[in-house]
Amino acid sequence: MHWTTDQSTPSVGRVVVTTRTRSPIRSNVGLKAVMAVTGIFLVLFLIAHMLGNLKVFAGDASFNHYAHWLREIGAPILPNVWFLWIMRVGLLVAVLGHIWAATVLALRARAARPVRYAHRKKVRGSYAARTMRWGGVIILLFVIYHILDLTTGTLNPVGDPSRPYANVVADFAPARWYVTLFYTLAIVALGFHLRHGVFSALRSLGQQTPRGEQRARAVALVFAVALCAGYLLVPFAVLTGLVS
Numbered sequence: 001m002h003w004t005t006d007q008s009t010p011s012v013g014r015v016v017v018t019t020r021t022r023s024p025i026r027s028n029v030g031l032k033a034v035m036a037v038t039g040i041f042l043v044l045f046l047i048a049h050m051l052g053n054l055k056v057f058a059g060d061a062s063f064n065h066y067a068h069w070l071r072e073i074g075a076p077i078l079p080n081v082w083f084l085w086i087m088r089v090g091l092l093v094a095v096l097g098h099i100w101a102a103t104v105l106a107l108r109a110r111a112a113r114p115v116r117y118a119h120r121k122k123v124r125g126s127y128a129a130r131t132m133r134w135g136g137v138i139i140l141l142f143v144i145y146h147i148l149d150l151t152t153g154t155l156n157p158v159g160d161p162s163r164p165y166a167n168v169v170a171d172f173a174p175a176r177w178y179v180t181l182f183y184t185l186a187i188v189a190l191g192f193h194l195r196h197g198v199f200s201a202l203r204s205l206g207q208q209t210p211r212g213e214q215r216a217r218a219v220a221l222v223f224a225v226a227l228c229a230g231y232l233l234v235p236f237a238v239l240t241g242l243v244s
C-alpha cells in the first residue's frame with residue numbers, strides 16, 4: 001500500500017491510495033512461511049547428520065563406509081555424488097532463504113517502530129529475537145569453518161576426504177582442545193537457535209493457549225537438548241579417548 005497526498009486541490013489535500021503489487025511470498029505471512037519451510041528442511045538435515053555422526057561409535061570401517069555410501073545414494077538412477085550435490089544445493093538455497101526472510105522481517109519490524117526504544121523492554125520476545133540473530137551469525141561462521149575442516153579437509157590435521165574417521169579423530173584430539181571448545185560453543189548456540197525456532201513454529205501451529213504454549217516450550221527444549229547432546233557426544237568421545 002502506498003499513500004500520497006494530492007496537492008492539486010490545495011484546500012482539500014485529498015489522500016490518494018495506490019496499490020503496489022507485491023508477490024505473496026514477500027508479504028509478512030509469506031516470509032514467515034519461507035522461514036518455516038527452510039527451517040524444517042534444515043532441522044531434518046540436522047537430525048540425519050547427527051544420527052550419521054553417531055556411526056563413529058561403530059568404528060573406523062563402519063563410519064568410512066557410511067560416508068562412502070552418502071556419495072552413492074540414488075545409484076544407479078543418479079550418477080555417483082549427484083545426490084550429495086542435490087542435497088548441497090538444497091541446503092544452500094534453504095540457508096540463503098532462511099537468512100533472507102529473517103533479514104527482511106527484521107528490517108520491516110524496525111521500520112514499523114516509529115521511534116527507537118529509549119531503553120529496551122526486558123521482554124522475552126526481544127531477547128529471543130536478538131539471540132536468534134547473533135546465534136544465526138555464529139552458526140553460519142561455524143558451518144563455513146566446519147566445511148573447510150571436515151568436508152574439504154583444508155583446516156584438518158589429516159585432511160583426507162576419503163578417510164572421514166581419521167579426520168574426526170585428528171580434529172578432536174586432546175591437544176586440540178580449543179577445536180572441541182569452539183565446536184561446543186557453536187553447538188550450544190545452535191541449541192538456543194533451535195529451541196526458539198522450534199518453539200515459535202509449534203506455537204504457530206498448535207493451540208494458542210497458555211497450556212499449548214507451555215507444551216510447545218517443553219517439546220522445543222527437549223528436542224534442542226537431545227540434538228546438542230547427540231552432536232557433542234562425538235568430540236567429547238574423542239577428547240576422552242573413548243573413540244580413537
Ligand code: HEM
Nearest residue numbers: 053067088143146147150151164168183190231232234235
Ligand atoms: C561435533 C559435531 C559434528 C561432527 C562430528 C560433524 C562431522 C561431519 C563430517 C565428518 C562431515 C564430512 C562428511 C563427508 O564428507 O563425508 C561433515 C559435513 C558437514 N556438516 Fe557436520 N559435523 C558436526 C556438526 C555439524 C553441525 C552442528 C552442522 C550444522 C550446523 C553441520 C553441518 C555440516 C555440513 C553442512 C556438512 C557438509 C556436507 C557436504 O556438503 O558434504 N555439522 N560433518
